[in-house]
Amino acid sequence: QVQLVESGGGSVQAGGSLRLSCAASGFTFSSNYMGWFRQAPGKEREGVADISTDGGITYYADSVKGRFTISRDNAKKTVYLQMNTLKPEDTAVYYCAATSSNYALRTLWAGGFEYWGQGTQVTVSS
Secondary structure, eight states, X not given: OOEEEEEOOEEEETTOOEEEEEEEESSOGGGSEEEEEEEOTTSOOEXXXXXXXXXXXXXXXXXXXXXXXXXXXXXXXXXXXXXXXXOGGGOEEEEEEEEOOHHHHHXXXXXXXXXXXXXXXXXXXX
C-alpha cells in the first residue's frame, strides 16, 4: 500500500534550520510530483513547496521563498525540505504528499494531491 513517512521535525529557535525527509513506498515515486504542506492550529492546510518528477521544476509559497528548498532523490524514493531562517510563524504540522496532477503541481493545490503522510511537527520558538 502507499506509504509516505515524514521525519526530521522538532523544536528549534527562530533563525535555526531543520531538514524534513519523506520516504515513499507503494507507488511509482519517480512518476509523481511531490509536495510539502503545513497546517497550523486553527488554520487551513497550505502549500509550502512542490517539485516535478525530475526535480527540475519547483514552486514555493511566497512566505517561504528564499528560506526553504525542496529536493528529491528518486533512487532513494525520498523528498526533502530544507528549512532555513525559521520563524515562529513556520510552526505547524508538515505533511508530504504526492500527485500526478500537473495543475496541482503548478498551483500547490492541496486538493489535487492524492497521497498523504501522517505529518511531522515543527515548532519554532522566538
